Amino acid sequence: MMAEDGISDFGFAKRKAARQLGATDADALPNNAEIEAELRAWQALYQDEEQAERLLEMRRAAVDVMRLLGEFRPYLTGGALDGTAGRYTEVDVELYPESAKEVEIFFLNQNIRYEHREPRRPAPNTPEAILSFDWDQVPIRLSIYEGQGERTSRRHGERARLPAVEALLAADERAAAEAANLAQE
Structure with missing residues (x-):
């Protein structure tokens, strides 16, 4: 489901798989690290070249969007950061402005079309x-948090500031250039 359908929420994917399999024992479900390892193995087998190209495209879009939204303290998270992004994955960027309205006003002033989504349920973190839009045909999902939320600990996954994402992108571009040179030889 995560590789083929683009589901990025581990908990949701586990619950859906458990329902489909008729599993009732939550302890029998794999943990997130086990799922991520299997997702990487699946992608290596079935989407190797496509996945690498898609990841490069997503990281390019992430860098562009993070530069554009720099004043709102952006962080890249999710599959585009950890390398598990697949065919239908959105680029996940977290923002920490003083107010969510600031971001929407910025988008209106820049004539960037977006869709406003309500978060699933009120809970900590x-x-x-949530704002969604396409950037050069790459789906972007902005999760907008309160400004002071930037300093609180995160429950899920890693996050990276722009310089770290630029370094990842540079490494990806070098690898793509080397692969292209090898293919020409």
Whole structure:
């Protein structure tokens, strides 16, 4: 489901798989690290070249978007950061502005079309708002948190500031250039 359908929420994927399999024992479900390892193995077998190209495209879009939204303290998270992004994965960027309205006003002033989505449920570490849009045909999901939320600990996964994402992108571009040179030889 995560590789083929683009589901990025581990908990949701586990619950859906458990329902489909009729599993009732939550302890029998794999942990996130086990799922991520299997996702990487699946992608290596079935989407190797496509996945590498898609990841490069997503990281390029992430760098562009993070530069554009620099004043709102962006962080890249999710599959585009950890390398598990697949065919239908959105680029996940977290923002920490003083107010979610600031971001929407910025988008309106820049004539960037977006869709406003409400977070699933109110809970700790839930964003105030979620904005979705396409950047050069790459789907982007902005999770907008309160400004002081930047300093609190995160429950899920890693996050990276722009310089770290630029370094990842540079490494990806070098690898792509080397692969292209090898293919020409």
